[in-house]
Amino acid sequence: MAAQETVDHKYVYDFSEGNKELKELLGGKGANLAEMTNLGLPVPPGFTITTEACQAYLATGREPDGLAGQIEAHLESLERAMGKRLGDPQDPLLVSVRSGAKFSMPGMMETVLNVGLNDQSVEGLAAQAGNNERFAWDSYRRLIQMFGKTVCEVPSEEFEHALDEAKHAKGTHNDLDLDADDLRGLVDAYKKIFLKHTGREFPQQPREQLDLAIRAVFESWNAERAVLYRRQERIPAELGTAVNVVTMVFGNLGPDSGTGVAFTRDPASGAQGIYGDYLANAQGEDVVAGIRNTVPLQELEQLDKASYDELLGIMARLEEHYKDLCDIEFTIERGKLWMLQTRVGKRTAAAAFVIAGQLVDEGLIDLDEALHRVNGAQLAQLMFPRFQLDHEFQPVATGIGASPGAASGTVVFTSARAVELAAEGKSVILVRRETNPDDLNGMIAAKGILTSRGGKTSHAAVVARGMGKTCVSGADEIEVNVPAKRFTVAGQTVAEGDVVSIDGTTGKVYLGEVPVMPSEVVQYFEGSLDPEHVDNALVRAVHRIMTHADGKRRLAVRTNADTGADAARARRFGAEGIGLCRTEHMFLGDRRELVERLILARAPGEREAALAALLPLQRADFEEIFREMDGLPVTVRLIDPPLHEFLPPLEQLAVNVAVAQERGEDVAKEEALLAAVRRMHEENPMLGLRGVRLGLVIPGLFAMQVRAIAEAAVSCARGGGAAKPEIMVPLVGAVQELETVRAEAEKIIAEVVGDSGVEVLIGTMIEVPRAALTAGQIAEAAEFFSFGTNDLTQMGWGFSRDDVEGAFFWRYLELGIFGISPFESIDRDGVGRLVRIAAEEGRAARPGLKLGVCGEHGGDPDSVHFFHEVGLDYVSCSPFRVPVARLEAGRAVVETGGSDSR
Ligand code: ADP
Numbered sequence: 001m002a003a004q005e006t007v008d009h010k011y012v013y014d015f016s017e018g019n020k021e022l023k024e025l026l027g028g029k030g031a032n033l034a035e036m037t038n039l040g041l042p043v044p045p046g047f048t049i050t051t052e053a054c055q056a057y058l059a060t061g062r063e064p065d066g067l068a069g070q071i072e073a074h075l076e077s078l079e080r081a082m083g084k085r086l087g088d089p090q091d092p093l094l095v096s097v098r099s100g101a102k103f104s105m106p107g108m109m110e111t112v113l114n115v116g117l118n119d120q121s122v123e124g125l126a127a128q129a130g131n132n133e134r135f136a137w138d139s140y141r142r143l144i145q146m147f148g149k150t151v152c153e154v155p156s157e158e159f160e161h162a163l164d165e166a167k168h169a170k171g172t173h174n175d176l177d178l179d180a181d182d183l184r185g186l187v188d189a190y191k192k193i194f195l196k197h198t199g200r201e202f203p204q205q206p207r208e209q210l211d212l213a214i215r216a217v218f219e220s221w222n223a224e225r226a227v228l229y230r231r232q233e234r235i236p237a238e239l240g241t242a243v244n245v246v247t248m249v250f251g252n253l254g255p256d257s258g259t260g261v262a263f264t265r266d267p268a269s270g271a272q273g274i275y276g277d278y279l280a281n282a283q284g285e286d287v288v289a290g291i292r293n294t295v296p297l298q299e300l301e302q303l304d305k306a307s308y309d310e311l312l313g314i315m316a317r318l319e320e321h322y323k324d325l326c327d328i329e330f331t332i333e334r335g336k337l338w339m340l341q342t343r344v345g346k347r348t349a350a351a352a353f354v355i356a357g358q359l360v361d362e363g364l365i366d367l368d369e370a371l372h373r374v375n376g377a378q379l380a381q382l383m384f385p386r387f388q389l390d391h392e393f394q395p396v397a398t399g400i401g402a403s404p405g406a407a408s409g410t411v412v413f414t415s416a417r418a419v420e421l422a423a424e425g426k427s428v429i430l431v432r433r434e435t436n437p438d439d440l441n442g443m444i445a446a447k448g449i450l451t452s453r454g455g456k457t458s459h460a461a462v463v464a465r466g467m468g469k470t471c472v473s474g475a476d477e478i479e480v481n482v483p484a485k486r487f488t489v490a491g492q493t494v495a496e497g498d499v500v501s502i503d504g505t506t507g508k509v510y511l512g513e514v515p516v517m518p519s520e521v522v523q524y525f526e527g528s529l530d531p532e533h534v535d536n537a538l539v540r541a542v543h544r545i546m547t548h549a550d551g552k553r554r555l556a557v558r559t560n561a562d563t564g565a566d567a568a569r570a571r572r573f574g575a576e577g578i579g580l581c582r583t584e585h586m587f588l589g590d591r592r593e594l595v596e597r598l599i600l601a602r603a604p605g606e607r608e609a610a611l612a613a614l615l616p617l618q619r620a621d622f623e624e625i626f627r628e629m630d631g632l633p634v635t636v637r638l639i640d641p642p643l644h645e646f647l648p649p650l651e652q653l654a655v656n657v658a659v660a661q662e663r664g665e666d667v668a669k670e671e672a673l674l675a676a677v678r679r680m681h682e683e684n685p686m687l688g689l690r691g692v693r694l695g696l697v698i699p700g701l702f703a704m705q706v707r708a709i710a711e712a713a714v715s716c717a718r719g720g721g722a723a724k725p726e727i728m729v730p731l732v733g734a735v736q737e738l739e740t741v742r743a744e745a746e747k748i749i750a751e752v753v754g755d756s757g758v759e760v761l762i763g764t765m766i767e768v769p770r771a772a773l774t775a776g777q778i779a780e781a782a783e784f785f786s787f788g789t790n791d792l793t794q795m796g797w798g799f800s801r802d803d804v805e806g807a808f809f810w811r812y813l814e815l816g817i818f819g820i821s822p823f824e825s826i827d828r829d830g831v832g833r834l835v836r837i838a839a840e841e842g843r844a845a846r847p848g849l850k851l852g853v854c855g856e857h858g859g860d861p862d863s864v865h866f867f868h869e870v871g872l873d874y875v876s877c878s879p880f881r882v883p884v885a886r887l888e889a890g891r892a893v894v895e896t897g898g899s900d901s902r
């Protein structure tokens with residue numbers, strides 16, 4: 001038979017056979033248990049069943065050939081090593097069965113302890129533990145409870161309820177007051193619960209317990225919660241989980257035993273020291289379950305100095321070995337220390353920077369590695385103002401940090417009320433069970449959004465991130481009652497009008513107004529904190545890593561800025577020029593009147609007069625910006641939006657005209673305006689008369705702007721400055737459009753610039769798919785391309801951002817159609833492909849063609865890596881994102897092995 005002809009595939013690895021690089025095969029837990037075993041650390045012996053066995057099981061619905069035999073063999077050698085047998089009534093070997101995938105994953109079956117106990121071996125265990133009946137029966141009832149819950153889906157409340165009754169009968173609240181007889185009674189009660197829910201007796205065969213538990217771990221990979229989590233976190237569904245079978249060690253044998261967790265550094269601040277919790281006379285899950293109060297790890301020194309010293313030694317060893325912060329789970333059995341788990345620990349954004357800096361100081365890693373270990377998302381988090389939580393504030397609920405920031409405000413429950421109170425100048429927090437598209441106005445008006453349901457991809461979360469609003473979603477301890485205009489949490493009622501504070505980074509919710517403090521990292525970037533002199537580990541680490549990133553990166557980082565003030569701030573943040581200066585705001589405010597004249601002009605003279613009046617105003621705007629960006633390139637985009645956006649809305653105008661007519665006033669001008677607005681109305685303004693189309697239709701408009709730019713540059717040059725203007729034509733789809741604009745612009749520039757030495761480049765945005773696909777032609781008429789990835793995404797996908805984010809993105813994200821909004825992070829396969837084609841064909845037609853990006857993707861970490869890969873010269877983003885882009889541009893180089901990918 002086929003199975004006999006082939007050598008069995010290896011499905012089971014002893015801890016001594018694995019190592020930390022084998023996470024994919026052995027899961028994170030198994031790989032690290034193996035690593036510790038091979039380091040000679042005290043790990044209880046055991047073995048790992050591979051993720052491949054899980055994959056095979058899930059594919060066929062049964063254990064793959066050879067698995068049962070391999071488990072048998074490994075079990076036997078475990079029994080030999082321990083001198084005990086599974087199920088031995090006199091001296092049983094007990095094991096734990098623990099799931100562990102490549103990525104740690106809530107929603108999967110966790111752990112069953114004490115596998116191997118039954119009605120006989122419980123007596124043997126008691127005898128072996130020095131006639132400790134209480135311990136043995138306590139272990140047995142835990143097995144039935146954990147096995148029932150995780151393997152057979154018996155509701156855990158039933159067990160909890162029986163436990164409460166036992167304590168009640170005894171007149172106590174403390175588990176430890178239950179004696180052996182009470183626990184024996186509890187085991188009986190548990191068995192009945194098990195029988196009632198499963199229709200069978202609790203399995204007495206240890207090997208059957210083991211096999212069922214292993215199978216349950218396999219199956220938990222496809223549990224609903226696990227599937228959902230994977231989809232959200234983009235974890236591939238085919239990985240599967242490993243299963244670890246570990247010899248039991250007991251922390252519940254008495255006061256000289258216990259269990260704990262530890263970190264090698266503070267995962268919150270990154271500070272060096274000893275951080276952890278310890279619980280005497282307890283088994284694993286008690287520490288996290290919060291049944292009894294843990295003590296700080298330091299107190300173990302008094303309780304058991306030898307174990308404490310050994311643990312500290314091991315922690316130092318692990319840090320040196322992993323070269324990173326490790327977190328650890330351990331148990332002490334009668335004065336003997338056992339390591340049950342370690343992994344590179346999670347940490348806050350601040351700790352990530354501080355630890356990376358420290359590890360460089362300690363010589364454990366180099367600066368490239370430090371750069372690799374932090375990221376732009378963390379840096380962005382550190383740039384938000386934070387709550388000052390030194391004193392009395394305790395969170396009342398914790399949800400998901402869905403959109404970062406710190407916001408305090410008056411609670412409201414409806415969109416309408418949010419709009420009302422915001423109009424009165426109040427900060428409001430919109431609280432909902434979940435939001436839907438009808439809440440959009442309220443979300444715009446609110447300072448922050450709090451929901452009791454939904455995750456990182458819920459409507460609230462997606463829309464809030466798109467708006468840059470603070471949002472906590474899925475705070476499920478909160479019971480929202482919209483009709484009654486209140487919510488309850490932790491036994492308190494919060495009514496409309498009360499104040500709450502939400503932290504969109506940590507997901508924490510506080511009652512009352514928590515004071516906010518500015519970000520030190522921003523102060524550093526702004527130059528008000530000197531990293532050489534300030535006693536702030538975070539600022540020093542950020543400075544050091546940023547400096548390294550700047551030294552490494554190939555991409556330049558520019559900013560999107562429309563005013564001198566923005567330009568100045570961005571320059572302090574490290575911007576190396578402006579990649580997008582929008583000119584539309586220069587047509588707003590008291591200049592609206594000139595725009596109206598421009599639009600209403602009947603005779604050529606009138607239009608020219610309006611343009612002539614706009615010219616000096618524009619020139620002054622540009623002069624200010626060129627001054628602030630002296631010596632650096634400034635890309636000015638000619639006017640982009642449709643002109644009617646500068647006129648009053650149709651409805652308002654119509655009402656004004658009607659009212660004025662009623663009063664018998666002279667409405668000739670308003671009527672003309674109204675007619676113009678009607679004439680210019682577009683069904684699809686996004687695809688209408690805008691950008692270069694407008695410039696080609698309204699005579700003199702672009703010419704005026706070009707003249708203003710050139711004159712401002714010349715005036716700067718005369719004043720001893722160095723303006724480097726780059727004129728950018730928006731929405732070009734065909735080279736002919738650009739050629740037409742270019743011909744006129746070049747004449748004006750030549751005339752204005754004369755012999756001033758000023759050089760003005762002319763280029764285009766690539767934001768219409770046709771432009772990307774004909775980039776070779778367009779490059780003939782362009783000295784630079786700047787990718788407008790917002791429009792390119794809209795037109796590439798055929799949806800408008802304003803309409804879709806609130807309407808259906810949450811559903812698409814939920815369904816996994818995309819993992820992240822394509823407006824947040826560039827869609828590499830589709831829109832990214834357009835960028836790639838345009839970059840390649842543009843450069844082929846014009847070597848040295850300058851390439852940049854000015855959509856919001858320019859400040860998105862993943863997108864920055866993509867733009868590095870396709871060989872752009874620079875990214876441009878909002879001032880606050882400039883440091884993030886600098887950091888990620890440096891990381892992109894380090895992660896591609898320092899090679900220039902162009
Ligand atoms: P999780 O992934 O949820 O941390 P673990 O598999 O680490 O689940 O198990 C949870 C806890 O159970 C561990 O921290 C440890 O205290 C306890 N535990 C697991 N295996 C053993 C064992 N062989 N001996 C003693 N305690 C164990």
Ligand code: MG
Pocket residue numbers: 329341
């Ligand atoms: Mg664990």
Ligand code: MG
Pocket residue numbers: 640730731767788791
């Ligand atoms: Mg655009």
